[in-house]
Amino acid sequence: MIVVMKPGSTEQMVQRIARRIEEMGLKAHVIVGTERTVIAAIGEKRNGEQQTLESFDEVEKVVRILAPYKIASSETKREPTVVRVRDLVVGGGDVGIIAGPCSVESEEQIMLAAAQVKQAGARALRGGAFKPRTSPYSFQGMKEEGLKLLAAAREATGLAVVTEVMTPEHVGMVGRYADVLQIGARNMQNYHLLQAVGESDKPVLLKRGPSATMDEFLLAAEYILDQGNKQVILCERGIRTFETHTRFTLPLATVPYLAERTHLPIVVDPSHGTGIASLVPAMCRAAIAAGCDGLILEVHPDPSKALSDGAQSLTPSAFAATLTECRKVAAALDRRLP
Ligand code: PEP
Ligand code: MN
Secondary structure, three states, rough: OOEEEEEEEEHHHHHHHHHHHHHOEEEEEEEEEEOOOEEEEEEOOOOOOOHHHHHHEEEEEEEEEOOOOOEOOOOOOOOOOOOEOOOEEEOOOOOOOOOOOOEOOOOHHHHHHHHHHHHHOOOOOEOOOOOOOOOOOOOOOHHHHHHHHHHHHHHHOOOHHHHHHHHOHHHHHHHOOEEEEOOOOOHHOOHHHHHHHHHHOOEEEEEEOOOOOOHHHHHHHHHHHHHHOOOEEEEOOEEEEEEEEOOEOOOOOOOHHHHHHHHOOEEOOOOHHHOOHHHHHHHHHHHOOOEEEEEEEEEEEHHHHHHOHHOOOEEEHHHHHHHHHHHHHHHHHHHHOO
């Protein structure tokens, strides 16, 4: 249920109602909006709570949330959620650009990549230190050593760092180096991991599982939100279909669909979504035209030498050219792209 407070309700009044909600055995999430404050009351439905809450003077009305995801739903919060970290802004009309190699491979590689993507206009550096690889024989990432290199690249460039965390035990460690915790597609329904990043104070970039429905995707986000972390960025990175000409199939209808149902920002990953570098620029333009709040792109100083995902990685010059075109699309739609 959403408990809509009357305009001008004080912090004290909000807390009093939140306490009453908790006494009913429900969880209270206070959401302060520009116009009014609402409290999402989450838990098993019983009888009578709606009437009880409606009887308080400071409560304007109580409405049921129809979507299975409650805190993520735009029924609960209409204003878009904007995630800001360092100079990266995702949502609310700003198109955030996150770019970098699939994996951190060496100090030289990540420092060069960081300088190159920054020069072209990226505001955040991506790079995996813990890599979820299909084969146990493939490069698994530089682990904590790689995280240290990412932190050094941030130090040198000022870029925010986005990197994947694969297990609940590593959330604290990865969080010490990262600005944004990435949950990989393969882990979208790893509920203990979702809860662990939900307890973190770092924003989370949640990738859609290749076979997850929209409801499953939003319920995965709900796990994070329910733990108190409200800074969740959704990422469409392509799904598995019968089609084999691309690595995955990148469904851009996800962008307007999610915009109708959630206040959370949505970024698109055309690198994993296509698996083919030459297809990436057009899908970036299309994603921005569809209204996405950001792009996450694989860019490598020399894709032919990449230890992972070289075929889908842009060269630094192709990345710069892609952003130049994306800026035109963004400008046509009154969206800001750095
Ligand atoms: C990645 O970002 O390099 C990655 C492994 O992505 P995904 O989880 O979408 O496959
Ligand atoms: Mn990759």
